[in-house]
Amino acid sequence: MMHDSGGVQMARVLKHATLCLMLLPRFLVAAVMLWLLDFLCIRKKVLLKMGAKQDSPDDPPVCVSDSNRMFTLESLRAVWYGQKLDFLKSAHLGRAAPNTEVLMVQERRQRVVSQYADIADFLVVYIEEAHPSDGWVSSDAPYQIPKHRCLEDRLRAAQLMLAEVPGSNVVVDNMDNESNAAYGAYFERLYIVMDERVVYQGGRGPDGYRISELRNWLEQYRNDRMNSHTAVLHV
Numbered sequence: 001m002m003h004d005s006g007g008v009q010m011a012r013v014l015k016h017a018t019l020c021l022m023l024l025p026r027f028l029v030a031a032v033m034l035w036l037l038d039f040l041c042i043r044k045k046v047l048l049k050m051g052a053k054q055d056s057p058d059d060p061p062v063c064v065s066d067s068n069r070m071f072t073l074e075s076l077r078a079v080w081y082g083q084k085l086d087f088l089k090s091a092h093l094g095r096a097a098p099n100t101e102v103l104m105v106q107e108r109r110q111r112v113v114s115q116y117a118d119i120a121d122f123l124v125v126y127i128e129e130a131h132p133s134d135g136w137v138s139s140d141a142p143y144q145i146p147k148h149r150c151l152e153d154r155l156r157a158a159q160l161m162l163a164e165v166p167g168s169n170v171v172v173d174n175m176d177n178e179s180n181a182a183y184g185a186y187f188e189r190l191y192i193v194m195d196e197r198v199v200y201q202g203g204r205g206p207d208g209y210r211i212s213e214l215r216n217w218l219e220q221y222r223n224d225r226m227n228s229h230t231a232v233l234h235v
């Protein structure tokens with residue numbers, strides 16, 4: 001009995017150590033990047049370059065005000081957490097989409113969503129805050145929201161989103177952050193799920209967050225569907 005639990009504990013420690021080792025290289029790269037971004041001349045250049053790479057007006061530009069420090073204990077903690085979630089997520093392209101528990105906030109429908117309403121349902125899953133007022137603070141955040149301590153906090157914050165989000169249904173992640181973990185969603189991420197499978201997996205936001213990619217996928221899908229319908233009619 002004693003031996004067993006010792007073994008189990010050892011396995012857990014080993015697993016954790018392996019995870020740390022595997023994540024360390026990309027974490028260090030991100031940390032150096034954040035450190036460099038605190039030199040405003042470098043930040044300006046990097047943001048300019050990132051802006052130039054964005055060739056679609058759909059993709060929101062990454063903006064960081066000069067007053068925001070990028071290299072802090074909280075930012076490093078947030079980046080580590082995000083990379084860990086990404087590494088451990090269970091959602092993978094082409095595989096079954098995790099069916100996590102979420103809570104309904106309100107149903108809504110607006111313009112952008114209605115463009116693809118014939119082929120897709122849109123769902124916004126509000127997860128934890130990327131820039132809570134008691135964590136990695138950002139003066140660019142439109143609202144000052146502390147870390148959610150309970151579901152009521154989260155639901156209240158999600159209500160704010162309803163006013164801003166262009167359409168779609170809004171639900172919130174549960175307090176175990178199950179959806180966030182399964183989809184490696186932190187800070188933000190786009191997915192397309194079809195027949196319970198992941199058919200599109202966007203990159204990690206903010207830099208990997210590309211609405212244009214999502215739009216391209218949906219356009220392609222719609223075209224393919226129309227073509228196949230035509231083919232059937234010809235036969």
Ligand SMILES: *[C@@H]1O[C@H](CO)[C@@H](O)[C@H](O)[C@H]1NC(C)=O
Binds near residue numbers: 127
């Ligand atoms: C989920 O995230 C919230 C922050 O929004 C945090 O307070 C809570 O402890 C997290 N839950 C777990 C199980 O990690």
